[in-house]
Amino acid sequence: MRRLFLKLFRRRNLASDLDAELAFHNEMAAANGNPVRLGNEAVIKENAFDLWRFNLIENVWRDLVYAVRSLSRSPGFVLSALLSLGLGIGVNTAMFSIAVEFLLSEPSVADAQSWVSIYLGDSNHAKSTVLQFLRDSGVFQDVVGENWENSINWNDGHDTHPIFSVQTTKNYLTGLGVPLAYGRPWTEKDPNNVVALSYRFWRQNFHGDPSAVGRFINLDGRAYTVVGILPPSHRTLIGYGLSPDVYLPNYLPDTLLEIYARLRPGMSLDQARTAMRSLAERMDQEMPNPDVKFVTGLRVTPLAGLARLKQEQSTTPIGLFFLILLMLACLVFLIACVNVASLLLVRASTRRQEIAVRLSLGASRVRLLQQLLAESLLLAVLGAGIGFGFAQLVAADFRLAPRLAVGPGVFDFEPASGTPYAYAARLGDGPDRGFGDRARHRVTLPAEPVPGPSHQSRI
């Protein structure tokens, strides 16, 4: 304790004290014929100071200061090292966060583990009557549907823009328990023309004004009331980083909806499958589908997490794609590291003299090593910082950017059914809705404001 106080209060003039003392000693020794030699003063100082210092902290601090000084004298080296490190780390981090976002993001719903995706007749899309049948059967706690293959025309007062919309069932927000940033979820009691805005859409077009809730917006020539605004952390059921502009509980009677169901508490997947099989058999009798039997290709797959990834067919190519991307990013990082290492090597060889001088002045090898490590550490930390910033930029842009890649010009031509063009256009824009069997293209025609939602045509 006493030592600590002494150390804290006496250290200010330690160096000048010792200097004066040694000078006095030398003077006396010289005056008296130098009977007692002192030896290496630098080492004496170092030894004497070591006792009075908080060595570890102060050494590290001094090393860092020294590193900053010596690095700032070779800005070219620092710049190239930082750029390669930053790029290497940034690419990796960005890739990784995008891959995680794509493959592992959990949808923003209450208790995502209890939700399953249901495939009937080899498709997870069905008409709303089917959904109603499933809901009425009472097998599941809740059944919701959504249809992604949409764009809708939004008139902002000056221009009309096609925006990315998702049509859902009335119980969608309440049933899923989607958290909202502002407003309320719509319910069965609401009219059809209500809308929930995505955070991005709201920020871009309503400047983040919470009073947007309750306002009207013009979609497909009809006035929709904004009832809710989704939080920035909203993740869709589909995942893959997709982010629609608006959700609305409004669809045509024959629209095909993706079927999602919440298992009752305690219900296992196998139980759900068994129950679903008998339900499908009943449906084949009571409401036969002329094209395909409901029982064929019947599947009940978990919605969230790894369990979903294992089930979904589109996962393998996407996973492989990301694996290759990550490997490439790792290679880039490796090259960056080699680059920096060789830069450091070159630097080290030019510093031989400096190090030799310091060794001969009595610096211990460990101290020198510490100092060089401090330099590398500084470089690494700065590089990681740059990489992190870079990754944030890329990843943030990625998350917010997904939007409809079809511009207004889309009305002037008919895309071919395979839509390689649309794919290409999307790749530049980040992924939107173009994955797997969801890639079917749908275009909203610039119809006159028609009462009712009956003016969407599929091409």
Place this chain on the structure above:
Amino acid sequence: MAKSAKPTLLQGTLDLLILHALQRGEMHGYAIAQCIHLLSEEELRVEEGSLYPALYRLELDGAIKAKWGLSENNRKAKYYAITARGRKLMEQQQETWSRLSVAVDRVLAR
């Protein structure tokens, strides 16, 4: 945090010699070295570079205290004086030393 090194035999001896020299009154570093040198009939020489680290360590341990004063030739010098704690330490070390030297003598006498 730095701790003063545990006195080895040599260092312990140096500490003992310094404390003993300081019993005669306060002295500056050069005088301590001279004193030890002369008292040992020029046999002992305070090891190069170990005097001041030892002084700083003793000061940190509270065995001696330092203050600035004027030397005989009117120069600013740092004077060291032994403290009560230092005296106690010296007694202990003297005891250890005499036991050690007697033991070494015994061994060498046979």
